[in-house]
Amino acid sequence: MKIPKIIYSDKLLKRLGIFMSISGITLWPYIILQEKYRDNSYYFEKGKVTINHETIHIKQQQEMLVLPFYIWYGLEYIIKLFIHGKDAYRNLSFEREAYGNENDFEYLKNRKPYSWIKYL
Numbered sequence: 001m002k003i004p005k006i007i008y009s010d011k012l013l014k015r016l017g018i019f020m021s022i023s024g025i026t027l028w029p030y031i032i033l034q035e036k037y038r039d040n041s042y043y044f045e046k047g048k049v050t051i052n053h054e055t056i057h058i059k060q061q062q063e064m065l066v067l068p069f070y071i072w073y074g075l076e077y078i079i080k081l082f083i084h085g086k087d088a089y090r091n092l093s094f095e096r097e098a099y100g101n102e103n104d105f106e107y108l109k110n111r112k113p114y115s116w117i118k119y120l
Contacts, residue, residue: 003029004058006051008038020089024050026057028066053102056111060094063113069094093119 007030013022016032024033031054037047061069073094080088089095096119101107 003062004031004055005029007032008035009033010035024054026054026061028058028061028069031055031058048105049102052105052107053098055108056098056101057094059108059111060097060116093117 004026009032012032013025013034016022016025024031024037026032031051033047033050033054036043037050040047064072073092076092076094077088080091084091090099093116097116100119101111
């Protein structure tokens with residue numbers, strides 16, 4: 001199986017996004033995206049950026065052996081809630097790395113392992 005495997009499903013994202021609207025999410029080895037990104041030229045560029053962002057998460061998950069990634073993500077989120085409140089999500093180290101490099105389509109070719117650590 002090719003990793004990441006991309007799935008387009010508004011229904012699944014709606015179920016996963018209980019607290020917020022989600023345009024894409026990574027659940028290793030899958031990237032789940034809104035259906036509007038599939039073969040729609042209007043959303044093509046945004047879709048490429050979102051796929052790049054989520055692929056950065058795939059790399060983060062692989063280097064942390066998947067399960068520890070989710071544990072760290074959850075614990076860091078709880079800690080950042082106390083520090084940043086509603087901005088906790090955007091201040092997670094994993095998200096800061098992904099958002100900071102999502103427009104650089106060469107980033108994953110040059111990325112060093114555990115690069116998210118410098119975003120802590």
